[in-house]
Amino acid sequence: MGRIGLLLALLSSTAFAQAPSEFATCVACHGAQAQGIEAMNAPQLAGQNADYLVRQLQGFKTNTRNSADDAIAATMQPMAAMLTEAQMQNLANYLSQLPPQPTTKAASGDANRGYKYYQGSCGACHGPKAEGNPMLHAPNLAILSPAYLTRQYQQFADKKRGFHADDKYGRQMQFMSSALPDEQTIADVVAFIQSQGVQE
Template identity: 40%
Template sequence: MYRIIAISFMLLFVSFSNAQNMIATPSSVVPCTVCHGTQLMGNKSNEAPRLAELPAWYIERQINEFKAQGRGVHPDDHSGAEMLPSAMLLTPEALQEVFEFIAVVKPPQPEKTLHGDIERGKQLYMQCVACHGAAGEGVEILKAPPLAGQNDWYLLKQLQHFKSGVRGANSKDSSVQTMVFASKALSNETDMIDIISYISTLNNETGTN
């Protein structure tokens, strides 16, 4: 009897602790969670990236790229095509609520789904440091987003898109031309997995992609 009471109390305490860590989702952010997942932690099923911890300047720029039809118009960019109409309807006020939500929400760190050669990936990452930072923190002045803290499956998909021309070939998506050239330096998917495996070891304390 006492054991049952003790277990019940422990479960109640855990539930209360989890509730304390949950942040109320504003109504304008709720539609975003349909694709980008609870607490905007990303959703692999529809290839929607993790938005949590991404800086406002990067998200705003991507929204503008969608609105200018620089992203989401390539026939092979299925996830981008899903985002395109949502971006078109996103108001500045709603976007500001998204930024405010991201500033306070703290979802768990992404689960690692890729397992490459981390040491080799570290060497490959040397070519990325100038734009994305040694810790993968991103560099706003270069329009280079954070990489640390992003879902590894999303990073792989984007590298594949850059290399194949699905992303970056559109002249209206001018901010990623450097990334198009950088992707060419990765010979194959093994290179991509190795470099992403190393990125997954980095912690982004300043706000990530």
């Protein structure tokens, strides 16, 4: 192993050694670097805003995020139910400090066209580069895969997410899910978002 490879291995093992014990439960679906595993429909968590992660864990735990017919989201409920508030915060702080990895599959849309729609409908909350805004409780979108972004947008549009009265910010996003007029526009916006993320 070369010097660079050895250094990366040491850094990786050091980061993993510093992970809270709760992270071990996340690895099977979200990956050892919290990079997400598309085949598991599990999003990247590395680099996500800590307050957003805590809020989603709370939502899974209390069933205010996942609808009864969303089998993928339902798998998170028993995982979140095991965590205390302090554990959620500790885990979220750790994940937010991990470096995001590039998404593995390219988006199919037109990023230049998507830029215009994104800035008009999404940028005010999620930031001009889709980096998120903790002050507005808006997550980092640039770290997420095209497939995950598309699916979640559709979940909001279908009222499978953001449906609960206690999910204040989810309900705001459900309202905004009508902003993009068709599937091609959604694909274009997703392509722009991906262009703002970590590149290989």
